[in-house]
Amino acid sequence: MTAGDVFDRRLAPYRSELLAYCYRMLGTVHDAEDLVQETYLRAWRAREQYDEARSSLRTWLYRIATNACLTALKGSARRPLPSGLGSESDPLDPLVRGDEVPWLQPFPDSLLGSGDPAGTVIGRSSLRLAFAAALQHLSARQRGALILRDALGFSAAESADILGTTVVSVNSSLQRARARLKEAGIEHESLGEPLAAEQRAWVDRYMKAFENADVESLKRLLTEDVLMEMPPMLNWFTGRDSYGRFMDWVFEKSGTDWHLERIGANGQPGFAAYRRTEGGYRLHTLQVFTVTADGISRTSVFQDPAVYAAFGLPTELDAHGLPRS
Numbered sequence: 001m002t003a004g005d006v007f008d009r010r011l012a013p014y015r016s017e018l019l020a021y022c023y024r025m026l027g028t029v030h031d032a033e034d035l036v037q038e039t040y041l042r043a044w045r046a047r048e049q050y051d052e053a054r055s056s057l058r059t060w061l062y063r064i065a066t067n068a069c070l071t072a073l074k075g076s077a078r079r080p081l082p083s084g085l086g087s088e089s090d091p092l093d094p095l096v097r098g099d100e101v102p103w104l105q106p107f108p109d110s111l112l113g114s115g116d117p118a119g120t121v122i123g124r125s126s127l128r129l130a131f132a133a134a135l136q137h138l139s140a141r142q143r144g145a146l147i148l149r150d151a152l153g154f155s156a157a158e159s160a161d162i163l164g165t166t167v168v169s170v171n172s173s174l175q176r177a178r179a180r181l182k183e184a185g186i187e188h189e190s191l192g193e194p195l196a197a198e199q200r201a202w203v204d205r206y207m208k209a210f211e212n213a214d215v216e217s218l219k220r221l222l223t224e225d226v227l228m229e230m231p232p233m234l235n236w237f238t239g240r241d242s243y244g245r246f247m248d249w250v251f252e253k254s255g256t257d258w259h260l261e262r263i264g265a266n267g268q269p270g271f272a273a274y275r276r277t278e279g280g281y282r283l284h285t286l287q288v289f290t291v292t293a294d295g296i297s298r299t300s301v302f303q304d305p306a307v308y309a310a311f312g313l314p315t316e317l318d319a320h321g322l323p324r325s
Helices: 003-026 030-046 058-073 127-135 141-149 154-165 168-183 186-191 196-211 215-220 238-254 305-310
Strands: 221-231 236-238 258-263 268-277 278-292 296-302 316-318
Touching: 003 030, 003 127, 003 141, 003 296, 030 058, 030 238, 030 305, 058 141, 058 168, 058 238, 127 141, 127 168, 127 186, 127 278, 141 154, 141 168, 141 236, 154 168, 196 215, 196 258, 196 268, 196 278, 215 221, 221 305, 238 258, 258 278, 278 305
Parallel strands: 221 296
Antiparallel strands: 221 236, 258 268, 268 278, 278 296, 278 316
């Protein structure tokens, strides 16, 4: 085995956590994958310059990835969700597309490999859609400081080294970032999050009600202030009754014969919804759920081919729910 092979094997274990890090910085899976690839290429080219006495391999890789992320974020627009733009809609308002908006994308749990998405290195809570959306309101360096310190557990000195700045600057950025997240209610939201198995059980019941087009049963699984948003649509609304009115419209317009496939995104449960068509089913939406102890508090519904591709979802199924060849 050559020295280069040994170096490659040393880098391999960090790929998943670097991918999650770049996603949280950028808000898009495709760009995150590109930057992780760029990080590994830069690391390979600079392998002779790596000094183990100066920093760990992990810290060194994060320094390279952070530089790549900061460069990519220069001049780029933030990636919101619809609830972060404009005012609430009536659930029966015409749907308005916002194709010009670079929307936040969900992150497939499958990209974390065999690792536990709730593990200490990656941290499920710091991948949640609400957290990822709140990060978009921070400056690039505030995002970096918050993720490195609070999500990944780097010390202030290590974070300063990674960000190419001082400990004082890191602490200042971290303080501002924490304050901004507190304003967004992220701390409060994380306190009410049940265990993953409980969340899955809530969504399993939701899936059964959805397949039965049973709107009243769906409503019983929701919190009073539930929020629904549907990028790339600008529409969003809150409340159990509004949610029910919208779902009545969905089943009236799109029919009541659906095939659902479970997915995991951002450490949260969800499913891909396939609508009945002639001879089979066609991919309609990918839905991600935020679940609290009181029920489903948020449904984020994505209708984007780039998102479907990131999750490896077939667009067509046969009448038995199997991918068409």
